[in-house]
Amino acid sequence: MIPIGIEQHAVTRILFQDFAPWMVIVFYAYACAAVGVFAWGVYVQLRKYLAGRHAGRIDWARIGGRIADTLRMVLSQRTVRRRDAAAGWLHTGIFYGFVLLFIGTSTITLQEDILAPLFKIHFWYGDFYLLFKLVLNVAGFALLAGVIYMMYRRGWLRPPKLDYTRPDRQKTDSDWSRERYRIEDWAFLWTLSLIGLTGFLLSATRMVWLEQDPAVWDTRWWAPVAAAIATLLKAAGLDPAGAADLRMLLWWGHGILALTFIALIPYTKAKHIVTAVVSWLIRDRAPVARLPLGDLEGQRIGFKEVKDVDSRYLLQADACTKCGRCHEACPARAAGYPLSPRDLVLTLREHANQQLGEIIPLSTSAGPISLIGDGEAQIRAETLWACRQCGACTEICPVAVEHVPLINMLRRTLVDEGELDPALQKTLGAVAKSGNSFNESRRKRARWTKELPFEIKDARKEPVDILWFVGDYASFDPRSQKVSRAFAKILHEAGVDFGILYDDETTAGNDIRRVGEEGLFQQLANGVIETLGQCKFDRIVTTDPHTFNTLKNEYPQLGGVYKVDHASAYLRELLATGKIKLARKLDYRAAYHDPCHLGRLNKEYEAPRSVLAETGATLIELRRNKDNSFCCGGGGGRVWVPDPPGVSKVSEIRAREVAEIEGLDALIVNCPKCMTMLEDAVKTTGNEGRFRVLEMTELLAEAMEFTPRSDTPNVVEAV
Amino acid sequence: MKILVPIKRVASLDDEFELRDDGRDVDPDFCEYDLNEFDEYSLEAAVELKERAGEGVVEVVAVTVDTQDGDEILRKALAKGADRAIRIWDESLAESDQIAVARVIAKAVEHEKPGLVFCGAQSADHGHAQTGIAVAGLLGWAHAAVVSGLSYEPGAPVATIDRELEGGLVQKLSIETPAVLTIQLGINKPRYASLRSIKQANAKPIEVLSPAEIGLDPAQTGLAGSLSRVRRMYIPERGRSVMIEGAPAEQAARLLEIVKEVNG
Known part of the structure; x- marks a missing residue:
């Protein structure tokens, strides 16, 4: 690797070469100050987080698995690439660039300030040094490329999710826009890009300055980016003397920028380097499906x-990078409701900073201020009520912010x-x-x-294999009652021993x-x-994903542990074991709407799709499907609250999305609330008669041929 | 100062129900009972006054004339912000009509000495809209019915109120205290009593008084003290309507026939 004639030890970089002693002192003084400012910032933020409630939702017993999972997330950068591959890949470049440059710089400190003075150990020379230079050049290039793309994205692409105007404020409100965050965004990008640029220029001017030294000049292509710049600088007429002056200037510029950056990490968006990782480390595995048990x-x-807010949420508020994925995914935001999960989290951040201090620690002795209210740095009640608890935000958050339980805990106060x-x-x-x-x-x-x-068994009076928990909508809503009867007939036909709880x-x-x-x-x-404790059954089955979710995930908090299946999984099982025989193949083109509580909350995407495939119907995937499914608008109790005039309905947005599909025969839903919301929205958007809205169960019943098509409404008459 | 809020437990019927064997009321098995909706508003009006006035200035006392079953709505009132709850009952009060009940409440007012009494404009089940005004009559206090707006500084000798009249008119008037106001729906937004707050209210005492303790003469209440008595409750036979079907000309012809038939 090293050209013949050059001694191994000569191939290295002499630190502070040609520096006056006072310069070295000034540099170390600045470095120490930077570390001090950094440490202070860490203290103030930690104090802020710890001022919150410490509810024990972290399972320390499985900390090993958590760390491994966090490392996988951080190293793969998987969550940053979801639904935004370009920004994600470039972020991956910035991340690896930053990490390698940080490790590289730390290596130099390790040798020069610790190993060399204390143990006389030297390793930063020769072949290792050349490889080191190569790696850091590639890292610097990745960092710069990523940062420049991010500038292009913010400056020219301007994706709507990076719009900082707030749906939870009126245009006339003073805090309508978070535009001032842009200053920080751009300062962050410029600082990183200048650190990268000055680094390369510094390296290049050093090459020109020391061009007479073969240990520098003849090995320069191990730092390809810097060597290319050096070639250009020489071509532009830079001589070794000029290069020496320029190098001194760049050295200080680069050093001060880099140290200042480190110092400011705890106070700026750069803190996500730490907070995002910790947020992921302590995240709840089912934050939406299993809400906190209230005392x-x-x-x-x-x-x-x-001070009531759990520390985890205060930390999450600081992990948020305003990437806007939640803002983009939120159905309430899309329909024009005064809610953006991003802005809610940022309001919590600002509130915490105002109450507890971001730079100087504050005490709230002046009397606590409510987090809920109409003032600045307060969350409005109407914002909290706009939420459908569908989990679209929490699902996509790359840094594990748990908006849904946070909103729920605030609603509990209301x-x-x-x-x-x-x-x-x-x-x-x-x-x-x-x-x-x-x-x-x-x-x-x-x-x-x-x-x-036929009569359904009374599970209160005799043991059954399957206890069918019917649920409110499936029991009382006239449309869903038809679905319930279809499901009863399927179970009856399949010879299942099942019963219900009646009154x-x-x-x-x-x-x-x-x-x-x-x-x-x-x-x-x-x-x-x-009630269930007095019944004998093998497992619970329900057609309602909401009922399914709480029985499966939340009842164990109160001591009710059962085997619970959603109807679609159970029907798939009946099909697989041959208990259900299909009379005909359906030739429908069918779209499937994933219910939040079955899909996103319980990750059941495949069972309904496989039942649908069994019926012979051709599945047309909706634009937003599976984990990105768009709520019908009926979650979080919103099914009981009429939408105010003037806002578009969440359900209508979804209905229009479905109606975009040409030649659709049926929209398949899998939840009684989705049925109520979407069947209505199909009508109000003027799409009645273009396709039917059917429950999964009804589709299967049609394939079994005991439910005549006329049993369901909005039948397309002889097209 | 003290505000007394008389409240009532009212019945709402199932779609299908049966009458009691004596035919004078609905079989309670077919009823759901809850706090009278109008009383939600009168209670809220009192609690809002209390909250605006700050700690310790206004005391809100809910009172009901009922058997032990009435404790449920008193707990709800406590959960919503009433400071105390009083239930007045013994067997002598059974079958009291609205005026007899007003006599009980008037005695309760003399016993508690509030500066204001807020009643609901009427009860959702029987709808006499008399009890509140009768209380004022018995006490000889100023009164206003169907109040839709209220502005009052606790302790002041005069309250300013709005009343909704026909045709969208609003009457603004000042009324001297002590006074009895019957409160209309929509004057405020009644708060929700969460299950947790109701449970917490279970820990608070309900003061139970007998009519004798507040100086009521048994002859003034119950069946003996009531000038009206329910004779019978029934559903009148419904008028029959017929849908006329067919083409417009056929419908018109059939309509003409009916008109001629009715006119004889």
Whole structure:
């Protein structure tokens, strides 16, 4: 590697070459100051996070697995590339560039300030040095390329998700836009790019300055980028003397920029280098599917002021890089509601900084200020109520911010203080009284079964294999009752031993919890657990993904542990074991709408697709599918609150997306709430008659040929 | 100062229901009971006054004339911000009509000595809209019915109120205290009583008083003290309507026939 005639030890870089002693002193003084400022910043931020509540949701027992998972995420940069491959790959370049340059610089410090003076160990020379230069040149190039692309993206591409105007504020509000964040964004990019550029220029001028030294000049192509620049500089007429002066200038420029950058990490968006990693490390594996268990006896049931907020959320607020993926994915934001998950998290950040201090530690002795309110750095109640708890934001967040439980914990405060929509109050009142959201008498719960040609077993009175937990919508909503009857017929036909709870079934409470009425949820859940405790069954099956979710993921918090399947998984099983025989193949072109609670929350994407395939129907994937499925608008209790006039409905956006597909025969839904929302939206968007809205169960029933097509509404008459 | 808020537990019917064997009321098995909707607003009006005035200035006392079943709505009132809850009952009060109930509440007012009494404009089940005004009559206090707006500084001798009249008119008037106001729906946004706050209210006491303790003469209440008595409850036979079908000309012809038939 080293040209003949050059001694190994000569191939290295002499640090502070030709520096006056005072210069070295000034440099070390500045470096120490930078480290001091950095350490102070770390202290202030840590103090801020630790001022929050420490709810133990971190499973320290599995810390090894967590660390491995975090390393995989960080090293693969997987989450940054999701749904934005270009920015993701370039971020990967910046990340690896930064990490290698950081390790490289640390290596020099290790040798010069620790190993050499203390142990007389030298390794930074010869072949190692040349490889080191090559690696760092590639790293520097990756960093620069990435940063320049990011400037191009922010300056020219301007994707809508990087628009900092806020849906949760009016145009006339002083805090309508977070434009001032742009200053920080650009300062960050310019600093990084100047550090990279000055680094290369410094290396190149050193080559020209020391061109007479073969140990420098003859090995220069090991630093290809710097060597190319050196060639250009020489061609432009730079001589060794001029290069020496320029090198001194660049040395100081590069050094001061780099040290200043390090010093400012805890105070700027650069802190995501640390906060994002810790956020991922302590993340909840099911933040949306399993909301935190509330302590009903506690002082407060939800978050009201910054000190109620779990430390994890305060840290997450600082991990946010404003990448806008949540902003882009949020259905409420898309429909014009006053909510952007990004802005909610940034408001929490600003609130925490104002209350606890970002640069100087503050104490909140002046009296706590509510996190919820109409002021600046406060989250408005209307923002919290706009959320559907669909999890689109939390799913896509590259740094594991958990918006959904955060919003839920804030809603719990609103519910506790009684501040909620009258329509929602009525529904909650009805659920508290009668156990269902339809305000119907308990006696009527199983009335949908009367039209069946057979009787369904009473699971309260005799043991059954399958306990079918029907749910509110499937019991009371006339449209969904048809689906329930279709499902009953399928189970009957397949010879399944199944039963229902009749009058003793209540809502399982999934959406009551998502509204934020934790007390009522726990009362309902305890009641259901007691009822189920008196029944003998092998497993629970339900057609309702909301019921499925809470029974499977949340009931264990209250001691109710069951084997729970959603109907689509169970139907797939019945098909696979040959218990269901299909009479005909359907020739439909069918689109499938993933329900949030089945897909995103429980990662069940394949079972419904395989049932659909079995029927012979051709699956047309919607533009937004699986983990990126677009909520029907009915989640989080919003199904009970009428949409205000003037905003487009979430469900209509989805209906229009479906209607884009040419020649569609049916939209297949897999949730009674999706059915209610989307069937309505198909009508209000003027698409009635163009395609049918069917439940997965109904599609299968058609293939089994015991449900005549006329049993379902909006049948396309002889096209 | 003290605000007394009389509240009532009202029944709402299932779609299908049966009458009691004596035919004078609905079989309670077919009813759901809850706090009278109008009382949600009168209670909210009182609690809002209390919250605006700051700690310790206003005391809100909810009172109901009911059996032990009435505790449920008193707990709800406590959860929503009432400071105390009183239930007045013994068997002598059974079958009291609206005026007899007003006598009980008037005695409760003399017992508690509030500066204001906020009643709901009416009850959602029987809808007499008399109790509140009768209380004022019995006490000889100023009163205003169907109040849709209220502005009052606790302790002041006069309150300013709005009343909704026919044709969208609003009447603004000042009323001397002590006074009885019956509160209309929509005057405010009643808060929700979360299950947690109701549970916490379970820990608060409900003061139970007998009519004798507040100086009521048994002859003034119950069946003996009521000038009206429910004789029968029933669903009148519905008028029958017929859909006329067919082409417009056929429909017109059939309509003409019916008109001639009715006119004889």
